[in-house]
Amino acid sequence: MDKQELGVFLRSRRERLRPDDVGLPPGPRRRTPGLRREEVAVLAHISTEYYTRLEQGRAPRPSGEVLAGIAGALRLTDAESDHLHVLAGTAQSRTGLHRRDVRPSILALLERLPQTAGFVMSAAFEVLAWNDLAAALMEDFAQLVPRDRNLARRAFLGPARADVPLYGISDAAEFRLSVVTQLHTTLARYPTDPEVTGLVDELRDTSPDFARLWERHDVQAAPMLTKTFRHPTVGQITVDCDALTLTDRDQHLVLYTAPPGSPDAEALALLNVLGTEAGDYLR
Known part of the structure; x- marks a missing residue:
């Protein structure tokens, strides 16, 4: 308790x-x-x-x-x-550390998904696994150390300018609110995990925006059903956003897709061909 x-x-x-x-x-x-x-x-x-x-x-x-x-x-x-x-303290509690190992079947699934940008995210917003299209749409996570693959840290402390939000997304404010609300619940589940407590302390100490949102104690944000990226090479891409909970490891499989035949689907297909060399956001 x-x-x-x-x-x-x-x-x-x-x-x-x-x-x-x-x-x-x-x-x-x-x-x-x-x-x-x-x-x-x-x-x-x-x-x-x-x-x-x-x-x-x-x-x-x-x-x-x-x-x-x-x-x-x-x-x-x-x-x-x-x-x-x-x-x-009346709910079934998790103890120790949040899991960061991804099931092999999920890793294989990421590679088999056609025309879909997908990645696996931990309970503390670290990108744990991704496919090539996700790297092309967002960034090449393989070039980053694990600490810098954390989307919460990049959303609040990243080097992107205010006029060039993280990955060019149009709902940057909503995403930051979602980060805060989910970290509230993650901290409650893993109160002794140093990765979780350290992340929350770092964000509260160094980001006034995070600290302000944290003090609201909200634990539920509106679901993000679509997301628009402004990519430096292929331009604006609006995708459907689905986050599937992997309950056994407290992780999320995030999938970005576009309706077949749409201009957004064509832009994703082009990115799939160009790969991570397509361009780079200001990070």
């Missing part, structure tokens, strides 16, 4: 709600945003004293029933509710 992080998360969810969001009258003027602690306690059917101690990081581990009541009172999404259970 991460008492301090649980308390911060509860407070952040409480402060985003208004009385009318949960069917309560506005009441007298409020000095602070959001619901009062006693209002959450009433809605969750627990004592105000116990809920207050939870937010202050002083309460013992809550039961599943109590957490369900709090999740309902705070109108948590499924992802937020899952995160709540992880912080409270």
